[in-house]
Amino acid sequence: MLAAHTDETVRGTRATGQESNSLDQRMAYATVRRLRAKEHVFCEGDEREHVFRVEEGVIAVYKTLPDGRRQIIDFAYPGDLIGLGVIGEHVLSAQATAPSKVRCLAAAALERIAETDAGLALKLYKAVCQELAATRSLLVTVGQRSAIERVAAFLLSLHRRTAPEGAATINLAMRRSDIADLLGLTIETVSRTLTKLRCMGVIDLEQGATRVRLCDLPHLLELANE
Amino acid sequence: MLAAHTDETVRGTRATGQESNSLDQRMAYATVRRLRAKEHVFCEGDEREHVFRVEEGVIAVYKTLPDGRRQIIDFAYPGDLIGLGVIGEHVLSAQATAPSKVRCLAAAALERIAETDAGLALKLYKAVCQELAATRSLLVTVGQRSAIERVAAFLLSLHRRTAPEGAATINLAMRRSDIADLLGLTIETVSRTLTKLRCMGVIDLEQGATRVRLCDLPHLLELANE
DNA sequence: CGGTACTTTGATTTCCTTCAATCACCGTGG
DNA sequence: CCACGGTGATTGAAGGAAATCAAAGTACCG
Secondary structure, eight states: OOSOOOOOOBOOOOOOOSSOOHHHHHHHHOEEEEEOTTOEEEOTTSBOOEEEEEEESOEEEEEEOTTSOEEEEEEEOTTOEESTTOOSBOSSEEEESSSEEEEEEEHHHHHHHHTTOHHHHHHHHHHHHHHHHHHHHHHHHHHHOOHHHHHHHHHHHHHHHHSOTTOOEEEOOSOHHHHHHHHTOOHHHHHHHHHHHHHTTSEEEETTTTEEEESOHHHHHHHHTO | OOOOOTTOOOOOOOOOOOSTTHHHHHHHHSOEEEEOTTOEEEOTTSBOOEEEEEEESOEEEEEEOTTSOEEEEEEEOTTOEESTTOOSBOSSEEEESSSEEEEEEEHHHHHHHHTTOHHHHHHHHHHHHHHHHHHHHHHHHHHHOOHHHHHHHHHHHHHHHHSOTTOOEEEOOSOHHHHHHHHTOOHHHHHHHHHHHHHTTSEEEETTTTEEEESOHHHHHHHHTO
């Protein structure tokens, strides 16, 4: 936890607008890149030149094992930052699961500024802390929960992070295989679990399995085990 | 459960505003707390007053679910910081798995200094990035690997983080239940897997199952799948 | 339409968990 | 010194949750 090592994704800080706004300033000048579904933002081994902020869509940040198994570390939604904290090469890959837009920031410049701008450095710190909390939460889910608990927890976190206030319907914007690789399950198990939740009356699947209506949030919360 | 914080006065150093070594400076004045095996450094829900640096022993940082299941997020070894990046209350618990010593730093003071000291802020940022990388690596292990791969990966990471240069023997300094809760397995599976590794001639168990000699590192690396 | 990519559902297998018993280690006190 | 109780580790047998294998169903797009 000390020592110099590399690192990657980070969730965006809430747009405070106050304090040091070096980050926001640079955002305004950054170019936007459009991505089709399945297109990569960067790959493991790529030189790390930019930090990205998701503007639209969903970006899956993941790690692949030599034999092809894949663990998705996080889905980045609009407002989230990815690519922070890396020295040298990327150790993770990032891929759009749906058509997306990202804003590109020169990484070197950002960190050079942070060396003298405590406000910006603190902002980066907070952003990474938030990302760490999310990763820990996923670790608990994957390490301790059953399939139905994992899926319930995933739906709830998606709801919390992307649904507008009060909306009960969430847009998956990703395939079953993405959910499976996030939760450490297979696509078959994800599919079976979703149908089980539907039969229980907790959720409803709409529009060719891409949209999910959370009919019974309390029950879903209970199933997720907090 | 609240740990007694009787001996924790951090002697009054003033914020020097000096760059890179504010952290080390404060370390020098911080008091050391001794912990017995199983004693808690802090618990979920405790007010977060300090950041700790492990001086000796092993501290397990973990999260418990309402029904008692436990996921260890990380083992902190000498040199590691714990308790960073928390606002308000602790959401995790930290417990010594063996007799340990930690150095206590006032969290509020540390972060107040970071507000104007970019060097310190950047240091905190790097430390959290480091921790994030470790957590992600564990997530990949727990989400994708089989029991034998998990145990092999654990032994290797323990070796990397704690073994002196060239040493092939590692000291577990924790129970099977701690390893199980880290890897998302049961104590029985951990035990069986260790004996299987012993039968394969990859490791050797010494001193009442608390020390492990890694006889065949290349094979272990292969088993861990990178 | 026809083809592709993705999802769902079913049958079977596997790995890990659960339950249960035994064993080993260690400090204590008779 | 050794019987003892307690904690933790190991081992075995049985059961179960999810993986794997296989096939059919469904949406999408040229």
